[in-house]
Amino acid sequence: MTEPLLTVRNLKLDIPVASGTLHAVRGIDFELNRGETLCIVGESGSGKSLTSLALMGLLGKRILRKADQMTFDGTELTTMSAKELRKLRGGRMSMIFQEPMTSLNPAYTIGDQLMEALLLHQPVGRAAARARAIELLEKVGITAAESRLGQYPHQLSGGLRQRVMIAMALMCGPELIIADEPTTALDVTIQAQILRLLVDLTREMNMAMILITHDLGVVARVADKVAVMYAGELVETGPAADIFATPCHPYTRGLLRCIPLPGKTERGSELGTIPGIVPSLVGEVEGCVFRTRCDYAEAACREAIPHRTNGAHRFRCIHPDGMRHAEEVPA
């Protein structure tokens, strides 16, 4: 295989707060090949969105980013100049945000904003940019694309706006697209459409995608790779098939219990929840962060936690199989 498109090693994000330092993301590693879809799953506040913003270089000034390595197609992102990074952003890697309602500038037309994405990166004329905008609007399933160009964001529904955002992300034909919960703010009926669109387009255009979500049902359908994030750490990563077949970390299993599976979950039976308190990440964090909610926690969980590897499937737990055996349903 060729070199991965994106490699992240030991990424840390620290936020200074009144009572100390909030270690929001603590030493995460993952990689992504061209054309692959990586899903990062986890509860709200686990650091998923921060990680994606860190990749794009869009973190606020207050957040400190450190990483041993963060390369995109062999280029180190952490040492890149602001200008080079800008060239990359929106050109070779682009992003779709959670909030379609507010992510478009109310003062400019859809056409202006779409074309801007292309004109900023490629030496083409306005006519060409316009043609590309129409092409992509049609591709994301917007009818009467040409007349939409002159409209303002407030004249469009949320679903349409998210389609516009997707089209905007695709304007330069990026190699990597980061979608941060692109459907959460939308109606349930539209969520599926948008997601399907996104997956189809990445396949068609051979783009890599990082999809951030808390919806494991979505992950099961689209992911090549899965990374499970809890309180700023990746507790388990690996190929989607492995994760769903043999979820090793107790947290991953906890998440899986929370989704109803057609055929597997009986009607009327209770969905699982993960009890306990999410710990504070202010100050030094030692040992396993999940221990406060883990059924199998021991004193040793406060010590250093080994990384366990099984091919591409990795997880962190003091128990060799993450106590998976304890939950095996006797056949």
Added chain:
Amino acid sequence: MFLILWSTPVLNFILKRLMLAAIVALTVSFISFSLMFLSGDPAAALAGETASGEDIEAIRALYGFDRPMLVQYWEWLGSALSGDFGQSYYFKLPVASLIADRLGVTMTLGVCGISFALLTAVPLGVAAAIRPNSFIDRLSLFLSVAGQAMPSFWFGLILIVVFSIKLGLLPPSGANSWRHFIMPTIVLGYYAMPAIMRLTRAGMLDVLSSDYIRTARAKGASETRVLFKHGLRNAIIPVVSLAAVQMGFMLGGSIVVESIFALHGAGFLAWESIGRNDLPTVQALILIFAMFYIVFTFLADVLNAWLDPRMRSS
């Protein structure tokens, strides 16, 4: 763009706004007329010093001062609408021409003042919003807090002492050259600056933390482009309204500045006319200053409709 402006909803909006402006103007005219009506009639003064009581009565009847107030108001309004505000008791000249002669100075001062306010407040507000808590943010905060507390008559006097007397750089009074307008402009502009600066800063902070700014950055737009094309363009919309309101206030408040710097504008005329009991002039000036405010806010609303696409179609 202008084609959009004249779409039906915008026209409706403008018409509605015009109606409101007209009713407000009418009410203001009534208030200004009745205010002055309260101060009694000028028959005795017109009659002259040797007049007897009967002479005064005759004059009262001749000028119609003995009629009910509403009748007199109606008549006054009628001629005011055709630009006739009556005769000044003091100068024995038509009030309209008296005011027209002096409005130039006040308008010049107002335009200079609001320009000064905008040219200092907007850059400072933007700079402060870009780097909160920086030196420039603190400086602009200090300037705005001080500006709100500064009595403009005192500020003007201090400027005269420093720049005209001590340093001899600027003429202390009069309106003969642009140099005469520097200090009045600063005093009047500084009065409007704090509010504009605060609004620019707050608006800019708000806009800069918005999602669409993140989108613009994610597109790879340069920081300047993000700040000005995407940021300021949105943050400036409420500032336009405020500037119009401030301009209206400033013209009304130019009395103090004009009296300090002996600028013979409409504000100064107003002050003097009040002292001289020159009622027709005072009535007309109150109405004219109010009309300025009404016209400016109306224009600001129209301009807003043009700047803000959301207002245009809703």
Added chain:
Amino acid sequence: MTDMNANDPLLQEVSGPSPSQILIRRVVTHQGLMFGLAVVLLLALVALFAPLLAPHDPYAQNLLARMKPPVFLGGTWEYPLGTDHLGRDYLSRLIYGARVSLMIGAIAALISGFIGTALGVSAGYFGGKVDAAVTFLINVRLALPVVLVALAVVAVMGGSLQIVIMVLGLLLWDRFAVVMRSSTLQIRRREYVAAAQAIGASTPRVILSEIMPNIVNNLIVVVTLEMAHAILLEAALSFLGVGVQPPTPSWGLMVSEGKKMMLFDAWLVLIPGAVLFVLVLAINLMGDGLRDVTAPENRS
């Protein structure tokens, strides 16, 4: 699991301070607010105890001791800040001037606050035609040039303390109306208001016990800002000669009286102007500070 967590450092979280503790901490760490409060309190005390503090009768003229310089310009301690053009003690007039400024500011703000709150709350609460009428009134009020109208009215009615206060009170209610209207609009949509209406509480009761407590923070902020506004306007009117009339000591009047000798005796103008500036600054800082600590999300 429970016992495991008992003394886990991950859960040894700082137990958060109570809301009132947070408020107090915000207040005491807010420099502007503390400075403003301190100065306003100090001047209020000075005004209150003016008869005890003033070294001379502020009205007693002594034409043989006119325009004595203050002590730091070579004067004597007999008149620490010198004397004015009629030989009256400047310090004493300054001290009594604090009374005039604060009294005018406070009463005018109360009157305008009452008018503006009544209008704004009814507009926000009843909406519809009431709202339209109030909005119209606000428009009319804003269109009237304040300084000019105040000048004209005071000139017609004569410049006494009561008239100046009344005129300012009747002119400065616009900001109250605007702020109270929008605050009431926000509160009216809350569930507890609907609940109170549902259990059949009378309108005045709903307004007084459900709406007012929730907008009083905003009201206090506007009261302080308008008080500063009223004080500045009174000074400007007095400076123009149609505000408070002599011999009442008003800082604006003192600036106006000192103006004649400004080129030679700048202190005559500088001192009352500076005191006025500091008082208005302090009240504004207090108002801004109150807004910051009671509604940090509105911080500008």
Added chain:
Amino acid sequence: MKASFLKTTIAASALLAAAGSAWADKASGTLNVAFTKELESVDSYFNSAREGVVLMRAIWDGLIYLDPVTNEYKGNLAESWTWVDDTTLEFKLRQGVKFHNGEPFNADDVVYTVNFVAKEENGVKTQRNVNWMKSAEKIDDYTVRIYLKDKFPAAIEYLAGPVAIYPNEYYAEVGASGMGLKPVGTGPYKVTEVVPGQHFVLEKNENYFDGPKGQPTIGKIDIRTIPDVNTQMAELFSGTLDLIWQVPVDLAERLSSMEQFTVANESTMRVGYLAMDAAGRSGADNPFTKLKVRQAVNYAIDRKTLVSALLKGKSQVIWTPCYPSQFGCDQNVTHYDYNPEKAKELLAEAGYPDGFTTEFYAYRDREYAEAISLYLNAVGIKTDFKMLQYSALREINMKGEVPISFQTWGSYSLNDASAMVSQYFKHGSLDDARDDQVLADLNVADSATDPEVRKEYYSKALKRIADEAYWAPMFSYNTNYVFTKEVSYTPTADEVLRFTTMTWN
């Protein structure tokens, strides 16, 4: 700073003035002068301000001229005059005089002017100045007769004062408002620019006749309206003004210590007084209808200190409703020396043991007015202080709504008691006393031809006014003239700026 602060201010200003004086327009011959007051009209018959008198003397001429130094009457537009009878004056006019617009001066102009101003409905502002004339008649091109309504011995004085001769053709065409915007006269200066409220430009009349006023030397005079004395001072320092007048005494004292300015003080005929509503026009229960109250007011005021500490200069204490140098102004009247205790007693006797509150009006010199009101406060008369502009105060005064006011009168610089006492005590709308006996005495005094009779009756009237304490006359004014060392000027005691006698050094 400290003690040296004051000195540095002066030093800095002095330095500036030294630098600034280089800007003075001496080369181009323009003298820059400031007026405080904005005139309602330049037409001298339609304003009543001192500034108007100054302009009148520069732009127009009267038939007769009063030499301010020798107090001698000289022919001006008239070469000679004779009393035909008690009510008829005949004038031989100067020949070859031309108005600024080229219109020749002759008998028609005099006849037109007199007939116009004597008619009450034409509304001349100060009727007293003209209402003693009935009409004028042309005898030939250069001989004119003026007919008086009644015997009026002060006629010569008035003709040497406020009665300016206007060009008949021009005035008939443009009227008072046209005259106000583009004045035309025969005087030593012609007006080349009028911007109402801002400035007047006067230029030397090259064709001015050789009259008693003398030939003007300064080529151009730019008079600007600058209401604020500070601004005037600042401009004086920066060299954009050459001459200011009516400078407050405190400022004049400071300026006199600066070597680049000349400060000249001259007394004026202006008298400051308190007028009280003795006739009860502002309400019959008005305290000032009581003699004891009026006397109390008179006793309450320390005139000597007012003069020595506040007015200074050549001011003096005044006891009469006229200026001592005026003909007939007998000084032998009751004096009310400062005695606050007596004032309080009188108030108590009048039924006001705790004093009372009254409106107190003033229109100029807020400082003096305030000092006076404080004297009243000290004896228990609390004042509701009201400062109005002159025209506004005059208006409510004529309506009879003023209980007590601080007033001043400059007599139009007429050196005759009638110019003041007869102005105010002959039951006009400004008469607050309305005393019939005073009226009778003044009628005799005003119209008697025998100077001794006039003196006797003025004296009677003045004594009664003082005894009845209708007014509280207090002091006479003085004027400070401040000008740069480039200018040379000797002010006269009549408070009239005479541009003709000013020269460059």
